[in-house]
Amino acid sequence: MRYPHKPVLAREAADLLVYDPEGTYVDGTAGSGGHSEVLASLLAAGGRLICLDRDPDAVSLTSRRMLSFGDRVLVLQGSYAHLDRHLETLGMMRVEGILLDLGMSTHQLERSGRGFAFSRDEPLDMRMDPGRGETAAEMLNRLPIRDLERIIRTWGEDRRARRIAGAIVRARKRSPIETTRQLASLIESLSTPGRRRGRIHPATRTFQALRIAVNRELDHLAEFLEKAPSLVNKGGRLVILAYHSLEDRMVKQAMRRWENPCTCPPDIPRCVCNRPPLFRSLRKKGIKAGADEVRQNPRARSAVLRAAERI
Numbered sequence: 001m002r003y004p005h006k007p008v009l010a011r012e013a014a015d016l017l018v019y020d021p022e023g024t025y026v027d028g029t030a031g032s033g034g035h036s037e038v039l040a041s042l043l044a045a046g047g048r049l050i051c052l053d054r055d056p057d058a059v060s061l062t063s064r065r066m067l068s069f070g071d072r073v074l075v076l077q078g079s080y081a082h083l084d085r086h087l088e089t090l091g092m093m094r095v096e097g098i099l100l101d102l103g104m105s106t107h108q109l110e111r112s113g114r115g116f117a118f119s120r121d122e123p124l125d126m127r128m129d130p131g132r133g134e135t136a137a138e139m140l141n142r143l144p145i146r147d148l149e150r151i152i153r154t155w156g157e158d159r160r161a162r163r164i165a166g167a168i169v170r171a172r173k174r175s176p177i178e179t180t181r182q183l184a185s186l187i188e189s190l191s192t193p194g195r196r197r198g199r200i201h202p203a204t205r206t207f208q209a210l211r212i213a214v215n216r217e218l219d220h221l222a223e224f225l226e227k228a229p230s231l232v233n234k235g236g237r238l239v240i241l242a243y244h245s246l247e248d249r250m251v252k253q254a255m256r257r258w259e260n261p262c263t264c265p266p267d268i269p270r271c272v273c274n275r276p277p278l279f280r281s282l283r284k285k286g287i288k289a290g291a292d293e294v295r296q297n298p299r300a301r302s303a304v305l306r307a308a309e310r311i
């Protein structure tokens, strides 16, 4: 079977994560199972891989793809933010390594029919787990203008956030916004022709912002980063791939804090809080995909991979 999603920096991520082939690892964002397949191929007979995804389609795709690995691989539906609970139900507290490949998959974008892309006309759903929470359309038609503006500005990093939020509120008074085409056309109509010829479509940032808001992606990441030190065994690894500057900043800051958790005021001569470091970074800087990979897989362009080892 052909899988539309090409895993980014797959070899680098797997080599940094799997330091003990007999260990237990988690792929917290299984998607189409691209990274999972590479991770599982590095495991010995005693090694285990737990694959997790919020999206039931991702769970089916990964389950099918991982069949040949037999009972060394377990695929579950759920959020990596609740990994502690998933491990507990399996009778575990900690693992040797966790991989997160944030954002959405090509499958979600191109084949889910849930309105992640504006290139097709689909209902504006955008939930990764369609069994939970409010759809993008419900959110768009309910939120006050201030909240819409904040979401588009913060998570879409779009300077036209106020104009777009205003246009959404005016349009929904006439009739509710229900489809990707309705929203994309509305945003297109605000752009000057010069802007329309620009590199990205004028609706790109709003769609990204809505997806992040609907799925509360940064909340899930923050919850996971809070728990991560208690989920990884000593010597174990954490590898995170981020595609959005806000997500990457959260990961970078967490890794810095873990490496240097001292909370003493900078003007005292030596540390008295005695907080021990929790992780050490495995690379000083984030790893980026090379030109060849970006040519073959444009999604890799914005990826930053960060890795740390539990002390």
Ligand SMILES: C[S@@+](CC[C@H](N)C(=O)[O-])C[C@H]1O[C@@H](n2cnc3c(N)ncnc32)[C@H](O)[C@@H]1O
Residues within 6 Å of the ligand: 005, 006, 007, 008, 028, 029, 030, 031, 032, 033, 034, 035, 036, 052, 053, 054, 055, 058, 078, 079, 080, 081, 101, 102, 103, 104, 105, 106, 128, 217, 220
């Ligand atoms: C970039 S894709 C992963 C692709 C995967 N690494 C592969 O090679 O096929 C991101 C995946 O993370 C999932 N996801 C996003 N937030 C999640 C969360 N909080 N918990 C679990 N899965 C999540 C999405 O549903 C999506 O399938």
